[in-house]
Amino acid sequence: MWLLHVFPGWLIWIPQHRHTNYQHRPLSIKLWPPSQGTRLMLAERMTKNLTTPSIFSRKYGLLSKEEAEEDAKQIEEIAFTTTTQHFEKEPDGDGSSAVQIYAKESKPSLTQEAAELLEPLRAPSSYTKICFSNRSFGLEAAQVAESILLSIKDQLKEVDWSDFVGGRPEAEALEVMTIFSCALEGCVLRYLNLSNNATGEKGVRAFQSLLKPQNNLE
Secondary structure, X not given: OEEEEEEOOEEEEEOOOXXXXXXXXXXXXXXXXXXXXXXXXXXXXXXXXXXXXXXXXXXXXXXXXXXXXXXXXXXXXXXXXXXXXXXXXXXXXXXXXXXXXXXXXOOOEOOOOHHHHHHHHHOOOOOOEEEOOOOEOOHHHHHHHHHHHHHHHHHOOEEEOOOOEOOOOHHHHHHHHHHHHHHOOOOOOOEEXXXXXOOXXXXXXXXXXXXXXXXXXX
């Protein structure tokens, strides 16, 4: 029996036929809709994100677990409904594009609120740490953040950009990474977290401007 891990939370078992004279036929796999377990797992992850301290919680405050659970449930339900409507328009598809849309819709976007959220960083300050973890930055949000990062890069010592392009198409995600990387080019850090961005070697190249001078990471 084979185990195919297609997407975080999507575990698809494919039985291996034992008949030696079996005539192979094209295998069709539907990735949508997700299982109820997958949906619950995503809501649990969003709840954790909504109750984790970050630059955004300093502005708006942390949600209680109960509030976060309710918000996460609503976000997931809207994402599921939106994605299902998309999937119904392409019934012959395998659902891969639906999975991408579901992931994107399930992550709060910073496009409309990035300027307001990041504006405090423009004022003279002694910030040495920034955390953009568990947010989905698109190109517009990245362009807003770029000028702000340029203005504070000389004082930064710790940067957490883990899982900050979730649900974005690869091309967009790599462009966002390049914008962020170039904004902090030459910045010498003692801590840098770029995990869970799922772009492999291409992602390393996108972050090259930032990674090159890092000789003091702890």
